[in-house]
Amino acid sequence: MKRKIAVIGAGLAGCEAVWLLSKNGIAVDLFEMKPNKYSPAHKLPYFSELVCSNSFKSMNKYNPSFMLKEEMEKLGSIVMESALKNKVPAGESLAVDRENFSKYITEKLLTLNNVKVIYKEVEDIPNEYDFIIIATGPLTSQSLANYLNKLFNNDFLYFYDAIAPIIDSDSIDKSKVFFASRYDKGGDDFLNIPLTKEQYYEFVNALKSAEKVTLRPFEKERYYEGCLPIEVLAERGEETLAYGPMKPVGFDENKIGFKPFAIVQLRREDKEGTAYNIVGFQTKLTIKEQERVFRMLPGLEKAIFLRYGSIHRNTFIDSPTYLLPTLNLxxxxxxxFAGQITGVEGYLESACSGIMAGFFLLCDLMSIEPQIPPRTTAIGALLSHLRTDVKPFQPSGIHLGLFDKKNMPKRIDKKLWIKKQEEEDFNNWFEWASKLVIF
Ligand SMILES: Cc1cc2nc3c(=O)[nH]c(=O)nc-3n(C[C@H](O)[C@H](O)[C@H](O)COP(=O)(O)OP(=O)(O)OC[C@H]3O[C@@H](n4cnc5c(N)ncnc54)[C@H](O)[C@@H]3O)c2cc1C
Known part of the structure; x- marks a missing residue:
């Protein structure tokens, strides 16, 4: 029997789900509200837009984010395919040209014969479909969020995230900054601003006293720890930034000419290096104050802001309460559900959950009881977070703490063991899964 299937949201998760379903001969209606309506952070008319950083994190083979990338590649991820085709130099990380990255995915999806794209904001769950994947992201439109909130007995959760400013390269005084990657990993991919102790303290004090965007009365502040606004970090201690995003380690002091107390890093936004993202400078300072405070940094006196940092509401559901391990209600x-709305956190993690939602739906269509990837694999570890019993439930990206280490022998190199186990267990799971589904 032919089933009607809809995917709502052509973001990272939605595109992955559609890609997998289509590859397996399943027709899909893909709903996307852009370009008719944009969330406060989305700007491009394309699918799978990266709303903040252009980085897909580490390419170090022992890093859990790398393991996730490797597993996703094996599962035929369209996000990984595009990221590798559109990468820009970024040291040990995988970073992309954001526009070409999204364009590539959009073009690929638009050529699929069995996918119909419907450019429309979905305001409730349409009842003409047999199966639906909701992948509307952390900035799900208000009307759908309200509808879902009711569906979940007003138990819908939320938190806040901040994005970092992007600076026009030509407006940076290059005589006051230097190009280098920390520990020489990746050549001249980053632009760095060294600060003396006096400059650092002047900057931190200005940050602390600067005017911030005020939240509406019902908006409780709940930040994601890995993406804290710079001014919130500054409030935590006078030297917190010098030990965090502004740490001065991994550079040749002879090249700088003095021992810096702190270093601000700017990462390329595109291959040509026409724009730079200030690393770790997500903020909720007002626009006027961002200009004033960030222009205090040497080299940024005349900085032109291509995009200001900002703060946005993020929406996610209480997955441990409402979802099965197979990502359905x-x-x-x-x-x-797929993507950040499930409480995974990050571009890769969102995309990965899109692949898995597609996979679980395919299993359902075939009436096969799916095996969940074990928690020794990166995907299994990530999905296990959605079943956590830690309350209140908060989103999380992939990290080593999520991996199952109960069979790890004592006095063994932890990273080596996790990696070996991950490879073995993923390959076993993949052997089973790839007999059912075309990846
Ligand atoms: C401000 C901000 C900054 C972030 N920065 C980073 C970062 O630097 N690095 C990182 O790894 N992660 C970051 N994240 C987290 C997360 O990785 C991204 O939000 C990611 O894009 C989530 O993927 P997704 O597929 O779940 O949702 P999205 O990529 O947001 O896709 C959802 C899609 O659904 C559409 N949509 C929404 N509502 C409707 C509706 N009712 N009807 C139809 N279409 C709809 C949207 O237009 C969008 O295209 C950030 C999140 C936010 C909010």
């Missing part, structure tokens, strides 16, 4: 099994 416990009480409406034909409704799946």
């Amino acid at each position: 416990k009480n409406m099994r034909n409704i799946f």
